[in-house]
Amino acid sequence: MKTLGDLKRLKKHLKLFAILDIIFCDEDWLRFYHFDSNWGKNLSLATIDNGAGDHVYILLSEKGVIIKGFDHESFLSPHARDEYAVYPGIYENTPHALLILLENDAMEKEEVTFCMWREADDTTWKKGDVVIPEGEDDGAEFLLGTIYHDLEDYVEWAKNYYDMPISMEIIQEIFSGIPISEEIIQSLNPERNVDAARKEIKKVL
Structure with missing residues (x-):
């Protein structure tokens, strides 16, 4: 996905969004962005939580990055299926070295509507071979759109979210x-x- 940029830029933006949230809000549970540089050995975790039941977990390792997102209103939600289960294809072809990072219980592996990854030597982002019915979507554009690259868009969002003036x-x-x-x-x-x-x-x- 073009809007995510390369791994170095992605990590920088995720860190700074989390730092700004710390500055803007003293209540951890009210923050939109979080970043833990020491989630595991050579492993960082960024999270995005909009407080409405949707989230993105981004695990950054030496092997690359894996992104697991969950849009609770998506047709692909496991809750929307007759039997609770991950929608077919979401984790298909995901490199084992990255997929295994989601095995931690805190990652809620089955609460997913999209998964993306980029290995350290990749030049593009990849997704599993998922067939999405016409008129439906997996929430990726909606949720990953909050990883702003245009700082004017970010500042406008932050002003509204925290209801405070912010210096561009x-x-x-x-x-x-x-x-x-x-x-x-x-x-x-x-x-x-x-x-x-x-x-x-x-x-x-």
């Missing part, structure tokens, strides 16, 4: 590589406890 200039500086300083945190959210935010940000970096 500061966001651009952060994505260009400026360190997340006390001044940056206070400029984005004057009410945020800086020490608490920094402690959480360390887990992302």
